Amino acid sequence: MSDTHAQSVQFVRGTMIPEQDPPITEKGALKWMRENLFSSWLNAILTVLSLYVIYWVLAHILPWTVGGIWDAESLSQCRDIRDASGIDYNVACWAVITDRWHQLLFGFYPSELYWRPILALIIFGAAIAPILFETLPRKMLIVSIAAPFLAYWLLWGGSVWGPIAVAFGFGIGWAIVTYGESLLGALGAIIGAIVVPVLYWLFLAGPVGAALQATLPIGIAQIGSNQFGGFMLAIIIGVSAIVLSLPLGILLALGRQSDLFIINKCSVIFIEVIRGVPLIVWLFTASLLLNYFLPPEVSFDLMLRVIIMVTLFASAYIAEVVRGGLAALPRGQYEGADSLGLDYWQAMRLIILPQALKISIPGIVSTFIGLFKDTTLVVFIGLLDPIGLSQAIRADSAWNGIYWELFIFIGLCFFIFCFSMSQYSQWLERKLNTGHR
Amino acid sequence: MKKSVFLGTIAVAGLAAGAVSAQTLDEVQARGELNCGVSTGLAGFSAPDSDGEWQGFDVAVCRAVAAAALGDPSAVNFVPTTGQTRFTALASGEVDMLARNTTWTFTRDVDLRFEFVGINYYDGQGFMIPRELGVTSAMELDGATVCIQTGTTTELNLADFFASNNMDYEPVPVETNAEAQQQYLAGACDVYTTDSSGLAATRATFEDPSAHVIMPEIISKEPLGPVVRHGDNEWGDLVRWVLVGLIAAEELGVTSDNVMELAEGTNNPSIERMLGNEGEFGPILGIDQDWMVNVISSVGNYGEIFEENIGEDTPIGLARGLNAQWTDGGLLYAWPFR
Numbered sequence: 001m002s003d004t005h006a007q008s009v010q011f012v013r014g015t016m017i018p019e020q021d022p023p024i025t026e027k028g029a030l031k032w033m034r035e036n037l038f039s040s041w042l043n044a045i046l047t048v049l050s051l052y053v054i055y056w057v058l059a060h061i062l063p064w065t066v067g068g069i070w071d072a073e074s075l076s077q078c079r080d081i082r083d084a085s086g087i088d089y090n091v092a093c094w095a096v097i098t099d100r101w102h103q104l105l106f107g108f109y110p111s112e113l114y115w116r117p118i119l120a121l122i123i124f125g126a127a128i129a130p131i132l133f134e135t136l137p138r139k140m141l142i143v144s145i146a147a148p149f150l151a152y153w154l155l156w157g158g159s160v161w162g163p164i165a166v167a168f169g170f171g172i173g174w175a176i177v178t179y180g181e182s183l184l185g186a187l188g189a190i191i192g193a194i195v196v197p198v199l200y201w202l203f204l205a206g207p208v209g210a211a212l213q214a215t216l217p218i219g220i221a222q223i224g225s226n227q228f229g230g231f232m233l234a235i236i237i238g239v240s241a242i243v244l245s246l247p248l249g250i251l252l253a254l255g256r257q258s259d260l261f262i263i264n265k266c267s268v269i270f271i272e273v274i275r276g277v278p279l280i281v282w283l284f285t286a287s288l289l290l291n292y293f294l295p296p297e298v299s300f301d302l303m304l305r306v307i308i309m310v311t312l313f314a315s316a317y318i319a320e321v322v323r324g325g326l327a328a329l330p331r332g333q334y335e336g337a338d339s340l341g342l343d344y345w346q347a348m349r350l351i352i353l354p355q356a357l358k359i360s361i362p363g364i365v366s367t368f369i370g371l372f373k374d375t376t377l378v379v380f381i382g383l384l385d386p387i388g389l390s391q392a393i394r395a396d397s398a399w400n401g402i403y404w405e406l407f408i409f410i411g412l413c414f415f416i417f418c419f420s421m422s423q424y425s426q427w428l429e430r431k432l433n434t435g436h437r
Numbered sequence: 438m439k440k441s442v443f444l445g446t447i448a449v450a451g452l453a454a455g456a457v458s459a460q461t462l463d464e465v466q467a468r469g470e471l472n473c474g475v476s477t478g479l480a481g482f483s484a485p486d487s488d489g490e491w492q493g494f495d496v497a498v499c500r501a502v503a504a505a506a507l508g509d510p511s512a513v514n515f516v517p518t519t520g521q522t523r524f525t526a527l528a529s530g531e532v533d534m535l536a537r538n539t540t541w542t543f544t545r546d547v548d549l550r551f552e553f554v555g556i557n558y559y560d561g562q563g564f565m566i567p568r569e570l571g572v573t574s575a576m577e578l579d580g581a582t583v584c585i586q587t588g589t590t591t592e593l594n595l596a597d598f599f600a601s602n603n604m605d606y607e608p609v610p611v612e613t614n615a616e617a618q619q620q621y622l623a624g625a626c627d628v629y630t631t632d633s634s635g636l637a638a639t640r641a642t643f644e645d646p647s648a649h650v651i652m653p654e655i656i657s658k659e660p661l662g663p664v665v666r667h668g669d670n671e672w673g674d675l676v677r678w679v680l681v682g683l684i685a686a687e688e689l690g691v692t693s694d695n696v697m698e699l700a701e702g703t704n705n706p707s708i709e710r711m712l713g714n715e716g717e718f719g720p721i722l723g724i725d726q727d728w729m730v731n732v733i734s735s736v737g738n739y740g741e742i743f744e745e746n747i748g749e750d751t752p753i754g755l756a757r758g759l760n761a762q763w764t765d766g767g768l769l770y771a772w773p774f775r
Contacts (some may be wrong), residue, residue, distance in 0.1 A: 075642065076752070099487055108489035226514060227489075287522060291529035382477055382517045382526075392485050392517070394615050395478030396492075397752040401642025403619055 068092030068405075073099070074398035096399050097409050103393065104386055104409065107229020113221065117232050120151040124239065132424065148243075155236065158222040165209035169197040225303040229384035231413055237303070238372040241310040245371075246364070248311065249318025250357075254348065256319065257326055267319070274316035280377050282309045287381035306378055314371045321367055325360035326352065358432050365425035369418045386410045461533050461665070461672035462506060462723055470512050473499035474532035477517040479614075480638040481747040481755075482538055491515045494746040497736045498536040498557055498663055498680065505679045505728040510735035520589070524549055527666060534676055535664040538632075540590055550667040554677035557662050557739075559759040559768055561655035562594050563633035565640060568650050570627065575654040579604040584617045584626035586610075591631055594657040614639065632659055638753045675722050682729045685711060685771035686738035688762050693737040700730045711774045718774060739769065 024030060038044040068091050072078040078093035097104075106114060127147030130140035149163040173193040180189040213219070228236065255267030274282075286305040329352060337347035357364075379388040390406040393399050465471050475483040475495055483493040491499075491513075500510040516532050523539065526532050528550070538560075539545070541553040564575050564583075572578065575598075585592055587610045599606050609626040611617040618639055621629040629636070633655060640646045663680060665673045686692070689708050691699055700712045709715040711729050719726040736742060743760065747753045761767025 074752075079644065103485070103487065103489065108485065224514075226516070284521070288525040288529070291525070291531060379477075380519060380521065382519050382522050384477070384517060388477055388517070391613065391615065392478035395476075395480045395482075395484035396486060397480055397484075397638070397641075400480045400638060400752070401618060403615055 063089055064092050068094040070094045070098055075401050092405050093402060094405055096393065096402050096405050100389075100393050100399075101409075103389055104230045104406075104413075106232050107384055107389065108227045109223060109229075109232065110221075110227070113223065116154045116157070116220075116223075120154040121235070123147050123150055123154070132428075153220075155228075156223055156225075157220045159209060159213040159217070159219040161212035161216075161218070162209040165205045165212065166201065168208075169200045169205060172200060173197040225301050228303060230386050230389050233303070233378070233383060233385050234372070234375045235417075237307055237310055237375045237378065240307045241314050241371055241375075242368050244307075244311045245314035245318050248315035250322050250353070252315060252319035253322035253326060256323055271316045271319050274312055275320070279310070279313050279374055280380060282313055283377055283381050285309065302381075302383065306381070306383065310371065310375070314367065317367045317371075318364060321360050321363035322356060324363065325356035325358075328359050329355055361425055361429055361432070365421055369421050372417060372421070373414060386413070461669045462675060465506055465533055469507065470514050471499065471503040471506060471534075472514045472516055472532045473502070474516045474518045474523055474526050474535040474537055475499065476537045477519055479538060479635075481634070481751065481753040483515075483536075492746070494558065494742060495536040495538060497742040497746065498683075499534070501683060501732045501736045502534065502663075502676055502679050504731040504735045505682075505722075506675060506724055508725060508728075508731050510731075524551070527551065527664060530666075533665070533672070537664075538661045539664055541660045541662055542590070545664075551664050552667050552673050553662045553664055554673055555662050555680045556660040556768075557680060557683075558634070558660075560632045560634050560659035560661055561759075562591050562630060562657040562659065563636050563655055564652040565621070565629045565636045565649055566627060566652065568648050572650075572652075575652045575656065576602065576604075578606065578628060580606070581628050582607045582609055582626040584609045584611055584620050584629045586614070586617060586631060587612065590657070590659070595630055598656040618642070634747065634753070634755055637755050638747075641752050641754055671723060675724065678718075678722065679728075679732060681771050682711060682732060682774075683736075683739040683742065684762075684769050685774060686729070686733050687740040687769075688764065688771055691733055691738060692741060693734055696730055696733040700727070707774060716774075 021027065025034060037047040067087065067089075069078045069081050072081055072093065072095035075093055075096075078095055082091055102111060102114070106117060109117060123143070124147060126140070127144040130136045130138065131144060146167075149167045153160055153163045173196065176184075176193040176196060177189050180192055183189075184192055252267050252271055255263045256271065258264050258267070283306060286309040287302060290300065290305055333351060333355065334347070337351040342350065376385055376387045378385050379391070382388070384392060387410065390410060393406065394402060473496075475491065475493075478484050479493070479495075481493055482495045483491060486492050496515070499513050499515065503513045504510040516526060518526050518532070518535070518537060523535055523537055524545075527535050536557075538558070539553075540560075541556065545551055546553055564578065566572050566578075578599075583595060583606050585595055585608050592608075595606070595608070609620060611620055614631065614635060617629055617631070620626055622643070629639070631639075633651065636651050640649050640651065643649060663676055665676055685707075686696075689705065689711070691708060691711070696712070699708055700714070702714060703709060706715065710718065713719055713726040713729065717726070719728045722728070725731070737745070743755075743757065744750060747755045749756060757765070757767060759768050761769065763770040
């Protein structure tokens, strides 16, 4: 067979040609560049121009950034060091960060107690982990329940019994919901679970905490809210508002969908009023107006007022985002839940909300990111958040005249927080596969 | 929007100011701490240092009052206030006094129901301009672009000045002093105008201060002083006489170095009365007999405070000017302790 064409063909290769690399223009970086950067004359010109612009920007920024001076005591000293080293262009004076980073991060919190906010942050991380990643053991949720009280105690200090007495109120509420239903009925149990703890907090929690402290004094040094500042303040306001506004927002969204007239109208009015007014107005209300409505001897902590206002503001936005998720669910889901004989709360908990929240994730996270960045608005009511502290630092005669270095540092810190939130949300979306199947 | 909230709260402030209880001194002593409203940051006047300790010319007034009322200059809770929040913070009782470069004007004193206890700094609005423009007088500024902080009295003064001299200008609104520095240095405006103390402080931070000149014209009066609420005259008297005491101490040559020695007894009856060796001035005010000794030994006299925070040896580098003693051609004139 192989000899059949021996006379008709002049050459038959007996071996395989060894594999060769593709031509240099058809592989690797060169091919990519040819295809993407220099595919035509116009593109080639645009590429060269863009490269020049990038070079121009970097040539101005990089020497300033990288050549920055880290070790000096004032802006004028920075300038002296620069002149002494013979650099003839402007360089950053990062020394302001070395000198004041602790204030930008912790405000005026006593430096020997920095472990407390750091520990509170770690506990917060441990508390939120089982909520964010469901592969973690469910027992870690105990940390999540204890974390708010623990974090409060670590940050503000004082007697350990105060937070415990407050936490006990939640325990009462939980007990009434769980065991009171047979005795009071479903509605009665819910009302009781709200009224009894509130009464307890108003009249009993204070004396109980004080009595326990008197019998068994355990406590750490108390730190006033006016010592808080910098990113610690931004994170405390941001995280409290995020954690509190999500459940509140979900309830408001359900309330707005509800058929019960009063609940429906209250939710609508709340959401529209809160959303219809800028956050800065609510902050001014918190800082200025509330003082007049409260009796003079009641000193209601400014930070607490701000947290409440920011929470209410965020919850109105979350409510609308969640409502969007609820509206996106096909009607069959609601009817399916009804046909299974589930009551309202079971249907919501088991069927509706898991799907609605899944759809709302991008909107919720983007609200949270916006909320976290909005915390810088508190600078207008005199709280020393990172922006406020940057003003205060500039007012120190050693650093007066410094500008970009502080903003770059603050911007970087905010970017780290917001970018990780956004990354988490994208991971969650991929995991839950929120697209339409 | 910010302004409307501000005006609204001011209206409420007017109603509520009278309702706040009149016993500030008792409250301060019971609390063991003075709540003092200061600026969130103004070079030389109030700023936290790297340890978080507040420092500055206005801060020293707070410390002096705390030293008088409580015997401890560190018993002060500094409440940072912004231009928008300062008056409501005071009217609502959140702070006991303001020591925050606040200009004494008719409406603030009368209409907003506050009481200016005196003047601790005489300021005035000026202009700064790059030397290379060759301008020597503010009268030559016709057609200039001017960097100006919005929502302050400086904005109104500027409009008045240019209108009364038949000149035009183009305002470049900025929010903070730091932003104004950047705009001015970047050439976004020809002129920067603010209080002359602020101009001096700003110019001192420039790479080459000598390339910028401050015009000789001062176009407004800005008497700055501590403020208390209307209606609590005992507390107002205390703050006023602490301020007068600081000024009188400089005039009489009482300093933080020699006050202990002088408190032993001198042959100058004025010093004797001020330091509590004669008369009952402290108890009349409801505080300790040696209150002025506490004040001077903890913060020094007016001249010492000035030199330490904003004087010619500091980066701010302000001359005494109008803020010299009346005997040196200034306006400081302490009333007699008698």
